[in-house]
Amino acid sequence: METPASARRRRGRRAGLALVAFATALPFIGTATPSAAAPPALAALSAYAADPGDSKKFQQLNRQIEKLDKEYGGDLAKLKDAQYAARKSLQKSQDLQQDLLEARDLVAQLAATQYMMNGEDPTVTFVTDANPSDLLSNATLVSHLAQNKAGRVKQIQKLVQDELQARRQAEQKMAQLKKEIKDLLSRKAEIKALVKRYKPESPSIGMGGVTPRMLRAKNTIDLETGPFPVIGCTRPGDPQDHGTGRACDFMVTTGGAMATGSAQSKGDAAAQYAITHARSLGIKYVIWRQRIYDMRSPGWRMMENRGGTTANHYDHVHISVF
Template sequence: MLAGALVALSAAPHAISPHTIAVAHADPEPSTKELRAKALKLADDLEQLTEQYNGLKVKLAQSQRAAKVATENAERQEKSLQGIREKVGTLAATSYMQGGSDPAVSFVASQDPQAVLDQAATLNYFAKQDSTKVLGLMQAMQAAQRARKAAEARAQQVKQLRTELDSQRKKVTDTYEKVRGKLVDRDPSQLASLPVIGTGKAAQALRYAMGKIGRPYVWGAAGPTSFDCSGLTMWAYKQVGINLPHYTGSQWNAGTRVSRSELQPGDLVFFYADLHHMGIYVGGGKMLHAPHTGDVVKIASMSGRPFAGGVRVA
């Protein structure tokens, strides 16, 4: 084999040169301390992004309310417009029979009444009229058009804000998951110090439960100083207004079933065929749970126990 390699090199003496050989140098992996510092900086960035997210939610709600009001106003003006159209019908019919080019007729019949109103002659005509019916028709049509345009503008704003909202949500989640994953792979114990992402009740319940890390397992206990496995989940969800029974079998039926790949932070996770143990999913294949007598509430890997399923309560 060595002889064959030498023959190949002699046949192409310029194919490989010491000056063209690239030596790959891998960037040194950050230390756990550096990774933690980066994670803490990220936590601050995530807080800013979360407030932007909350701000967009407020603006979105405001735009939705404004769009609803504008649409209702347009509908009211349309009803008013239809009534005035019927009242002015006689005026239009008479003008047609007389063969005249009454601007009122053009105004009533036109598909684009604003274009008719924009004509100087038409405006001059209406300025000289004493007919409250004609003036009322003009005002109602203009008001309906303004209201409709306002509704369309608000609807467009709602759509744009929703896009921004979704973009911010994805940015927060993706950035967090990337850095959290690196840190947890290096040191699983760091997971407890990282923020829980999300504004829903499941994320809030998980935050409450995380605050109980280190509290002792006591059979039949449901907080606030000691817990068993279903007592911990019951207590955490009670803090956000959701009442769960103090029994794993009942909590198994308290929400929507989700697969292991669909789990999100705050979901309930169950183990063994008889569902005799459970915890709260925190992400990265790990859960927060109250293990057994002599142990404390802590974060642990879900591996090593037969996974029965997940339940999304909120």
């Protein structure tokens, strides 16, 4: 005859087995029968729950960027924009991977609790949130998963799909970064000749901290395409060209307003003048309207969205010199 204590032990062992089994069989939740095929998104849960070496690959690319930055005249803004995009996409993928692991464990725990309660769902307060990304937070996720089996499956499916999309985007961004590095390496001789022609100049005092080359470029562009509402050059502490006196921002609007009409035309003219006269002025690159034109890899290229009018250079033309 089974005693109450032995029954509790047997029930506990069964619950533990249920927890493990549920975590293992998660792809089959919500299917018609245990033998039914798992939804594609759920079937991918285990396969995409770990970093497949992407972080290591990104670190290797970063080391190449540091080396190129020193050899190719500094501040490879076009390359660093691709680096920024890859870093952002990789981080999103990693965050979703972690959420995916937590979701799997949480669903398994809910299944075990439900088993212990004779098949009844545990009572968890439902929390709603207008921001879809917040559904991935633990509190909202637990409450959402606790509603019913269909809800659990739907949430996990969305999470898996989001992670797969983020993974693909990260792979695309890293492929673009590799392409940018390969392009620069293929132009090594040409770029080194360009860098040699424009020997780096020392920051100065008494001229606002800009280099003589930047001062000449600023005065020439201002004379030919100005006047501008304001021109900003040195920025102490800036890790890029503004910090070394090798860059100026030619503002075409004030107060962060998007340039349109005559203001946009003025920006277009300044950017084009700098590109056309890059050889005589020693221009390294131009950024205008979320695009960059680098003399070391000529041609306009779109940049990543930095989140604002000024950050995306829609109100000013950034010009850097060697």
